[in-house]
Amino acid sequence: MASSFEVSAGKAIGYVSGGAVTQLTDKTTGVTLNSAAGQITMAAGSVAAGAEATFTVTNSEVAATDVVMVCVGSGGTSGSYAVGVGAVAAGSFDVTVSNISAGPLDEALVLNYAVMKSAAS
Secondary structure, eight states, X not given: OOOHHHHHHOSOSSSOOEEEEEOSSSTTOOEEOOSSEEEEEXXXXXXXXXXXXXXXXXXXXXXXXXXXXXXXXXXXOTTSEEEEEEEXXXXXEEEEEEEOXXXXXXXXXXXXXXXXXXXXX
């Protein structure tokens, strides 16, 4: 059942239906998940200390004016990663995961994301 927030304001953050997807090859492999919220399980693969991995999420729910939030949900060493969103466009956004620890890491992170609907004025 849709929340009153979904009914009155359209799909956005709050009580929305989510989905899940797993990267197939490596940490830079793009994924497709067409839901306003969800979980992305990253492929295992080493990321050197101070290095980054960026991948594209194709998502029909995303508009260029939206705000996409992402965080590490599980699967990683606490405090060892920084994660951010960039290049938000109609139908996609990029996620960058940075290894901020002193050594290489090889973990299958689970990222949680949510799309906050917005509009340019």
